[in-house]
Amino acid sequence: MLALHVLRPGLFTTLQDLGRVGYRHLGVPPAGALDPVGLRLANALVGNPPGEGALELSWLGPALRVEGGAVRVALTGGVAARRLRAGEAVTLDSGRSHLLQAGDVLELGAVGGGPVAYLAVEGGFAVAPVLGSLATYTRAGLGPLGGRALAAGDVLPLNRPASERGEKVLAAPFDYGGGPLRVMAGPQDDHFTPQALATLVSAEYRVGRDADRMGLRLEGPVLEHAKAPGIASDGLMAGCIQVPGNGAPILLLADHQTVGGYAKIATVISADLPRAGRILPGGALRFRWVGMEEAEAACADLERRIAAAMAAMAEPVGGLDLAALYTANLVSGMVSGGEDEG
Amino acid sequence: MRILPVGDTAFSVEFGDSISKAANARVMALDAALDGVAGIVETVPSFRALLVVFDPGVTRFNPLAGTVARLAEGLGEASSATGRHHRIKVRYDGPDLEAVAAACGLSAPQVIDVHAGGAYRVHMLGFMPGFAYMAELPPSIRLPRRAEPRLKVPAGSLAMADAMTAIYPWDSPGGWHLIGSTDMRLFDQTASPPALLAPGDTVTFEPV
Numbered sequence: 001m002l003a004l005h006v007l008r009p010g011l012f013t014t015l016q017d018l019g020r021v022g023y024r025h026l027g028v029p030p031a032g033a034l035d036p037v038g039l040r041l042a043n044a045l046v047g048n049p050p051g052e053g054a055l056e057l058s059w060l061g062p063a064l065r066v067e068g069g070a071v072r073v074a075l076t077g078g079v080a081a082r083r084l085r086a087g088e089a090v091t092l093d094s095g096r097s098h099l100l101q102a103g104d105v106l107e108l109g110a111v112g113g114g115p116v117a118y119l120a121v122e123g124g125f126a127v128a129p130v131l132g133s134l135a136t137y138t139r140a141g142l143g144p145l146g147g148r149a150l151a152a153g154d155v156l157p158l159n160r161p162a163s164e165r166g167e168k169v170l171a172a173p174f175d176y177g178g179g180p181l182r183v184m185a186g187p188q189d190d191h192f193t194p195q196a197l198a199t200l201v202s203a204e205y206r207v208g209r210d211a212d213r214m215g216l217r218l219e220g221p222v223l224e225h226a227k228a229p230g231i232a233s234d235g236l237m238a239g240c241i242q243v244p245g246n247g248a249p250i251l252l253l254a255d256h257q258t259v260g261g262y263a264k265i266a267t268v269i270s271a272d273l274p275r276a277g278r279i280l281p282g283g284a285l286r287f288r289w290v291g292m293e294e295a296e297a298a299c300a301d302l303e304r305r306i307a308a309a310m311a312a313m314a315e316p317v318g319g320l321d322l323a324a325l326y327t328a329n330l331v332s333g334m335v336s337g338g339e340d341e342g
Numbered sequence: 343m344r345i346l347p348v349g350d351t352a353f354s355v356e357f358g359d360s361i362s363k364a365a366n367a368r369v370m371a372l373d374a375a376l377d378g379v380a381g382i383v384e385t386v387p388s389f390r391a392l393l394v395v396f397d398p399g400v401t402r403f404n405p406l407a408g409t410v411a412r413l414a415e416g417l418g419e420a421s422s423a424t425g426r427h428h429r430i431k432v433r434y435d436g437p438d439l440e441a442v443a444a445a446c447g448l449s450a451p452q453v454i455d456v457h458a459g460g461a462y463r464v465h466m467l468g469f470m471p472g473f474a475y476m477a478e479l480p481p482s483i484r485l486p487r488r489a490e491p492r493l494k495v496p497a498g499s500l501a502m503a504d505a506m507t508a509i510y511p512w513d514s515p516g517g518w519h520l521i522g523s524t525d526m527r528l529f530d531q532t533a534s535p536p537a538l539l540a541p542g543d544t545v546t547f548e549p550v
Binding site: 021022023024025026027028029130131139140142184186187188231232233234235236237239240257258259260264267268269270271292295296298299300303 | 346349350352359360384386387388389391392393395398399402403466468470473475512529531536537541
C-alpha cells in the first residue's frame with residue numbers, strides 16, 4: 001500500500017485543512033491550519049487543490065518512511081528536514097517539493113521561526129473526511145485518525161504515487177508582512193474603558209507559555225472593562241480578542257470554542273490571522289486599529305500575493321542553497337513587536 | 343436589532359443584550375430566513391445574537407449586512423415552533439442533587455419533580471460539540487455555578503446552572519451542578535446531523 005509509515009510522531013503533528021465548515025452551530029470549532037497560507041502554498045507546490053489535507057508540524061516534526069511507491073512531498077515553514085536513503089542523509093529545503101522513493105525516510109526536525117510548518121503530499125492523504133473535513137480537533141477527538149495527533153506506528157495511506165510533474169520551488173519566501181497586527185474594534189468594544197481601547201493599540205503584549213491551537217493568552221497591561229466582563233454568550237471567530245474579568249486578553253485561534261461569554265474588545269483582521277497563528281510563546285506583538293475598508297483591502301491584497309506566489313513557483317535551480325535564504329527570512333518575517341512598526 | 347462587525351469576514355446580528363425566549367426566537371427565525379443567501383458560509387445562533395460568517399471572495403460586509411438587516415426587519419414576531427421535540431430519559435442520580443435540594447430549600451424528590459416538569463428550549467450549542475444550553479429552569483431551582491468547577495465531569499451528566507440545564511456530551515471540566523445522567527448519545531460524528539439537539543429544539547426529561 002502506498003503510505004507514509006510513522007516511525008516517530010513528532011511532538012504534535014496533526015492532519016489539517018482549511019477548517020471544518022457548517023457545524024459551528026452544533027458547537028464544533030472550525031479547527032484547520034493555524035497558518036492557512038503555509039498549508040495552501042505547500043499544497044500548491046505538489047499541485048494539490050489549496051485546501052487539501054496536509055500535516056501540520058508543531059515544535060518537532062515526525063519521521064516518516066515512504067512505503068509502496070514514489071511520493072512527492074512539499075514543505076513550508078521553518079523546519080529542518082532530511083532524507084535518509086541507503087544509509088545516506090540529504091538535507092531537504094523547505095519552500096519546495098521533493099521526490100521520495102519507497103524505503104526513503106523523511107526525517108523532520110525542529111520547527112523554527114514559528115510554531116508550525118506544513119508537509120503536503122501530492123494527491124493527498126487517503127483518509128475519510130469527518131464532518132466534511134480532514135481538520136483535526138483533538139479536544140473532542142474529531143477528525144481522521146480518531147481526531148488525535150500522529151502516533152508512532154500510524155500508517156497514513158496516500159491517494160496516488162508521484163506524477164511526472166517535476167519539482168517546484170517558491171520563487172521567494174512568502175512575505176507575511178510585519179508591524180502590528182491589524183484589528184477592527186468590537187464586537188463589544190463598548191464594554192471597555194477609553195483607556196483600555198487606547199492601551200490595546202499602544203502597549204506591547206507577549207504570548208504566554210500556554211499558547212495552543214485554541215488561542216494565545218496575552219501578557220501585558222490589563223484592559224479594563226467599563227461594564228461587566230460577562231455577556232450573554234455569543235458566536236466567536238478566530239481573531240477575536242476576548243477579555244475575561246482579570247483584564248488579560250486572549251486572542252482566539254483555529255480551535256476556539258464556537259461561543260463564549262466574555263466581551264470581545266477587538267478582532268484581528270482576516271489578512272493578519274495567518275501571522276497570528278505564527279507567533280511563538282514568549283513572542284511580542286502589538287495591535288493597530290483599522291476600519292472595514294482597510295481590512296477588506298488587506299484581505300484582497302493577501303489573496304493577490306498568495307496567487308502571485310503560486311504563479312511564480314518555478315523549477316528548482318541546482319546548487320543554490322535556498323535553505324539558508326529561507327531560514328533567514330522566516331526569522332525576520334515574524335511579528336517582532338515594536339522594532340519594525342510602521 | 344443591531345449589526346456589529348466581527349472582523350472583516352463575519353458580523354453579529356444582536357437582538358438585545360439579555361437572554362430571553364423572545365430574543366432567541368428572533369435569532370432562529372432570522373437564521374432560517376438566511377437560508378440560501380449568497381456568500382454566507384455558515385451561521386452560529388446564540389442566546390440573543392446570530393453570527394453570520396461570510397466568504398469575502400463572494401460578498402462583503404456592506405451589501406450582505408444590508409440584505410440581512412432587511413430580512414431581519416421583515417420578520418416581525420417570529421414563531422418559535424421551528425425545532426424538533428425530544429424526550430430524554432434521565433436518572434436523577436447526580437452527585438450534587440442533595441446539595442442542590444438543600445440550597446433551594448427543597449427535598450431531592452421535589453427538585454426532580456420541578457426539573458422533570460419543565461419543558462426546555464435549546465437556545466444554542468457551544469462550549470463543546472453537542473453541548474446544548476437549554477432554558478429556562480423554573481426559578482425555584484436556579485443556582486449560580488459551583489464555586490469550585492470540577493476538573494472532570496463524566497459524559498452524559500445532566501447538569502444545571504442559573505436558568506440553564508444541559509447534558510455534557512464529553513468528559514470535560516465543568517462548573518455546573520450535576521443532578522443526573524443519561525445514556526443518550528449527544529454527539530456522534532458518524533450521524534447526520536452529528537448532534538442530537540439543535541438550536542430551536544425543545545426538550546423534556548423523563549425520569550427512569
